Amino acid sequence: MAATSDDGESFALIFSEWSEVAPLADLLIRSAARHPDRHALVMPDLTLTYAELRDASIEIARGIIGLGLAPRAHVGILANNSRELVTALFGAALANCVAVPLNARHKSRELGFIIENADLALILTTAADTRFVDFRSVLAEALPSLGTSAPGAPLALAEAPLLRGVVVLEGDAPAGFLSRADFVAAAQAVPVSAVDAARRATRLRDTAFIIYTSGTTANPKGCLLCHEAVSRGPVERASSRFRAREHDVTWGGGPLFHIGSLAPFIGVIGTGGTYVTDVFFDAGRALDLMERENVSVAWPWFPAILQPLLDHPAFDPGRLAAWRKVLLIAPPALVNRVQQTFPEAEFMQACGMTETAGIFALCAPDETPEQRAVSQGKPVPGIAVKIIELESGEEAAADVVGEILVRGYCVMDGYYRSPEKTAEALDAEGWLHTGDLYARAADGQLTFHGRAKDMLKVGGENVAAIEVEAYLCSHPAVKLAEVVGRPDPRLDEVPVAFVELRPGKSASEEELIAFCQGRIASYKVPRAVFFMNDGEWPMSATKVDKRALRARH
Structure with missing residues (x-):
C-alpha cells in the first residue's frame, strides 16, 4: 500500500522527479x-x-x-x-x-x-x-x-x-x-x-x-556560473517539462554564446537529444531545416526570431507539424497568434537571465492559453522568488509591480573581478536583485513589466516601456516597437517609440500616436515615433540595445 501524509497526499506522487546533477x-x-x-x-x-x-x-x-x-x-x-x-x-x-x-x-x-x-x-x-x-x-x-x-x-x-x-x-x-x-x-x-x-x-x-x-553599465560584466547552475535546470526540464517524445529534436534559433540558446543546448546534450541550429538565423533556412529534421521542440524565444518565421513567404504551419513544445517570450498578440496557428503544440513563456543561468520561472502544464499569453509562469522547482517594492524594499503585495529577486541553485556566484557590482546584485541572504520588474498574482503567476531601467518617470508617474510597446504592437501595421525615454524640461522625460512596420503595411507617425490617444493614459502616449527598417536595429545578442536607441536623442 502506498504511503500517504496525514492530509492524504501520496508520497510516491509528490516524490516522482529527481535531479541527476553532473559536471x-x-x-x-x-x-x-x-x-x-x-x-x-x-x-x-x-x-x-x-x-x-x-x-x-x-x-x-x-x-x-x-x-x-x-x-x-x-x-x-x-x-x-x-x-x-x-x-x-x-x-x-x-x-x-x-x-x-x-x-x-x-x-x-x-x-x-x-x-x-x-x-x-x-x-x-x-x-x-x-x-x-x-x-x-x-x-x-x-x-x-x-x-x-x-x-x-x-x-x-x-x-x-x-x-x-x-x-x-x-x-x-x-x-x-x-x-x-x-x-x-x-x-x-x-x-x-x-x-x-x-x-x-x-x-x-x-x-x-x-x-x-552588457546590461546597462559601461563595460560588460562576467557572470560566474558553476556546473550545477548551468546543467541542473536545463537537463531536468529537457527530461520532463520539455520532453515531447523519447528522442526529441530541438531547434534553437539563437547564438550559442548567449545563455538563451546555450542552456537548452546543454539540456539536449544531457538527455541524449538532437540539437538543430544554423550559423546565423535566416527565417527561410530555419523553416527548411526544421521541416527536414522533424523538429519537436523549438526555442524561437524573442519576437525578433519568431515574427520573421511567421511572416516568411514560404511559411506554412504544416511544415512545422511536428512542433509539440515551444518556448518564447513575446507580447500577448503574438502569443495568441502562434497558439491559434499551432493548436497541437504547447507554448510556454518563461523568465530568465544570464545571472540565473537561463530560466528561473516557467509556465505550468495546467495554465490556460489566456494565462500563457499574458504571464511568464511560476518559479521552477527548487528556485525561490520574491518581489519587493521599488521605494521601500519591502515585499510587495499581490499584483503590485516591483523588482523580482531570485535565490537558488541557478544563481550566479557573482561578477568576475567586480566585488562592488557583485555586492550590488547579491545580498547577504543570497537573493539576486535582478533589476527586472514583475508582479505576482495571488495564484503565483508572474507577469513581466520590463526592466527597472525601462521604467520611465513622466511628470512623477511611472510608465513601464513594455506596456506601451505591447499596445503599439496590437496595431495591425506594427511588427516591432521599442519605447525609451527622451529628456524633457517640464516632465523630466517623455516616451518616444521606435517602430518597424510589417512588410506591405503602412502607418504614419500621426496615425500611431492617434492610435494610442484615448486608449492608454495620456502621459504614456509616445511624443514621437521613429521608423526603423529590418536590419537597422542596434542589437545585443538577441535583443534590441535600448542604450543605443537612447543615445540617438
Missing part, C-alpha cells in the same frame, strides 16, 4: 556512451554524432592541456554556431577549465576589455566562415601586440598578460596566431588519460562558464 563534460560522456551513433548536433551542412562530438572535444581538451594551461584556466571562445564552437565548449570542460563564450557581435573595444578582465589564458576562434565577420581581424585589432609576436615564441602582451595563445581552429592563421596544426601538435603530447583525469577532478560548484552580459 558539464560528464553530460557529453554519458550521452555518448548511451547513444554513440545518434546525432547530437545538426546544421544545414553538418552533422555530428555523439561519438564524433565526444572525440572532437577530447582532442580540443588535449590541445588545451598541451599548451600548458592549468586546471581552472580561462579559455575564451569566439565563434558563430559551428563545430568549432561546440567542441571548444566541451573541450574546455573536459580539460577542467572555465569556458568564456565571447559574443560574436562584439567589436574590438568590447573584446579587448573582456580578454583582459576575464584573465583569458587562451582564445579559440575560427575563420571557417567569414561572410559576416572575420574574427582574426577583430582579435588583431583588440590585441595590437599580437601581430608583432615572434613565431613560436610565448606571448607577452601588455593588453593581456595572461594570454598564452590565440588558436584558429579552422582556416588560415595570421602572424601571431596559432594554427590548427600547432594546436594538434600540442595535443599529441597529451595522453587521453590526462583528459579523463582532469574531467574527474571537476566539482559541481566549480565555475563552468564566465558569460559576459
Whole structure:
C-alpha cells in the first residue's frame, strides 16, 4: 500500500522527479556512451554524432592541456554556431577549465576589455566562415601586440598578460596566431588519460562558464556560473517539462554564446537529444531545416526570431507539424497568434537571465492559453522568488509591480573581478536583485513589466516601456516597437517609440500616436515615433540595445 501524509497526499506522487546533477563534460560522456551513433548536433551542412562530438572535444581538451594551461584556466571562445564552437565548449570542460563564450557581435573595444578582465589564458576562434565577420581581424585589432609576436615564441602582451595563445581552429592563421596544426601538435603530447583525469577532478560548484552580459553599465560584466547552475535546470526540464517524445529534436534559433540558446543546448546534450541550429538565423533556412529534421521542440524565444518565421513567404504551419513544445517570450498578440496557428503544440513563456543561468520561472502544464499569453509562469522547482517594492524594499503585495529577486541553485556566484557590482546584485541572504520588474498574482503567476531601467518617470508617474510597446504592437501595421525615454524640461522625460512596420503595411507617425490617444493614459502616449527598417536595429545578442536607441536623442 502506498504511503500517504496525514492530509492524504501520496508520497510516491509528490516524490516522482529527481535531479541527476553532473559536471558539464560528464553530460557529453554519458550521452555518448548511451547513444554513440545518434546525432547530437545538426546544421544545414553538418552533422555530428555523439561519438564524433565526444572525440572532437577530447582532442580540443588535449590541445588545451598541451599548451600548458592549468586546471581552472580561462579559455575564451569566439565563434558563430559551428563545430568549432561546440567542441571548444566541451573541450574546455573536459580539460577542467572555465569556458568564456565571447559574443560574436562584439567589436574590438568590447573584446579587448573582456580578454583582459576575464584573465583569458587562451582564445579559440575560427575563420571557417567569414561572410559576416572575420574574427582574426577583430582579435588583431583588440590585441595590437599580437601581430608583432615572434613565431613560436610565448606571448607577452601588455593588453593581456595572461594570454598564452590565440588558436584558429579552422582556416588560415595570421602572424601571431596559432594554427590548427600547432594546436594538434600540442595535443599529441597529451595522453587521453590526462583528459579523463582532469574531467574527474571537476566539482559541481566549480565555475563552468564566465558569460559576459552588457546590461546597462559601461563595460560588460562576467557572470560566474558553476556546473550545477548551468546543467541542473536545463537537463531536468529537457527530461520532463520539455520532453515531447523519447528522442526529441530541438531547434534553437539563437547564438550559442548567449545563455538563451546555450542552456537548452546543454539540456539536449544531457538527455541524449538532437540539437538543430544554423550559423546565423535566416527565417527561410530555419523553416527548411526544421521541416527536414522533424523538429519537436523549438526555442524561437524573442519576437525578433519568431515574427520573421511567421511572416516568411514560404511559411506554412504544416511544415512545422511536428512542433509539440515551444518556448518564447513575446507580447500577448503574438502569443495568441502562434497558439491559434499551432493548436497541437504547447507554448510556454518563461523568465530568465544570464545571472540565473537561463530560466528561473516557467509556465505550468495546467495554465490556460489566456494565462500563457499574458504571464511568464511560476518559479521552477527548487528556485525561490520574491518581489519587493521599488521605494521601500519591502515585499510587495499581490499584483503590485516591483523588482523580482531570485535565490537558488541557478544563481550566479557573482561578477568576475567586480566585488562592488557583485555586492550590488547579491545580498547577504543570497537573493539576486535582478533589476527586472514583475508582479505576482495571488495564484503565483508572474507577469513581466520590463526592466527597472525601462521604467520611465513622466511628470512623477511611472510608465513601464513594455506596456506601451505591447499596445503599439496590437496595431495591425506594427511588427516591432521599442519605447525609451527622451529628456524633457517640464516632465523630466517623455516616451518616444521606435517602430518597424510589417512588410506591405503602412502607418504614419500621426496615425500611431492617434492610435494610442484615448486608449492608454495620456502621459504614456509616445511624443514621437521613429521608423526603423529590418536590419537597422542596434542589437545585443538577441535583443534590441535600448542604450543605443537612447543615445540617438
